[in-house]
Amino acid sequence: MSAMSDYLENKFLDHFLGTASTSAPAAVYLSLHTANPADDASGAEVSTSGTGYVRKAIAFSAASSGSAANSGAVEFDTATSSWGTLTHIGVWDASSAGNLLFYGALDASKTIATGDVFKVNTSGVTITAA
Numbered sequence: 450m451s452a453m454s455d456y457l458e459n460k461f462l463d464h465f466l467g468t469a470s471t472s473a474p475a476a477v478y479l480s481l482h483t484a485n486p487a488d489d490a491s492g493a494e495v496s497t498s499g500t501g502y503v504r505k506a507i508a509f510s511a512a513s514s515g516s517a518a519n520s521g522a523v524e525f526d527t528a529t530s531s532w533g534t535l536t537h538i539g540v541w542d543a544s545s546a547g548n549l550l551f552y553g554a555l556d557a558s559k560t561i562a563t564g565d566v567f568k569v570n571t572s573g574v575t576i577t578a579a
Contacts, residue, residue, distance in 0.1 A: 501529035
C-alpha cells in the first residue's frame with residue numbers, strides 16, 4: 450500500500466514545510482473495506498452494526514529502504530454476519546472515526562461470511578513510499 454490520504458498528505462506538507470507541527474498517533478488501526486477508501490476516506494468500511502467487525506490495532510517495524518511492514522499478525526473477530534467482499538484495507542489514527550492515513554487494495558478480494566475470521570500475517574501489510 451502506498452496511497453496516503455488527503456489528511457496525511459496535508460499534515461506531512463505542513464510539518465515538513467514548517468507551517469504547522471504534527472505528531473504521530475499513539476496507535477494505528479487496520480480497517481477492512483468493500484470499496485476503495487480513496488484519498489478522502491469515502492470508501493465503504495465494513496459495518497460495525499451487528500457484524501462483529503471493529504478495527505484492530507496494528508504495529509509496524511521501523512521503515513527501511515522506503516517501506517515499513519506490520520511487525521505482528523492481526524486477527525479480526527469472528528464475523529457474526531456477512532462482511533461482504535473485502536477489496537481494500539486502511540490504516541487509521543483511531544479505533545473508530547478518526548483520520549485515514551494510508552490505504553490500498555488487497556492482493557486478492559476475500560468474501561467474509563458469518564463465522565469467518567480475517568487474519569493478516571506478520572509482514573502482510575507493507576506501506577511503501579511512493
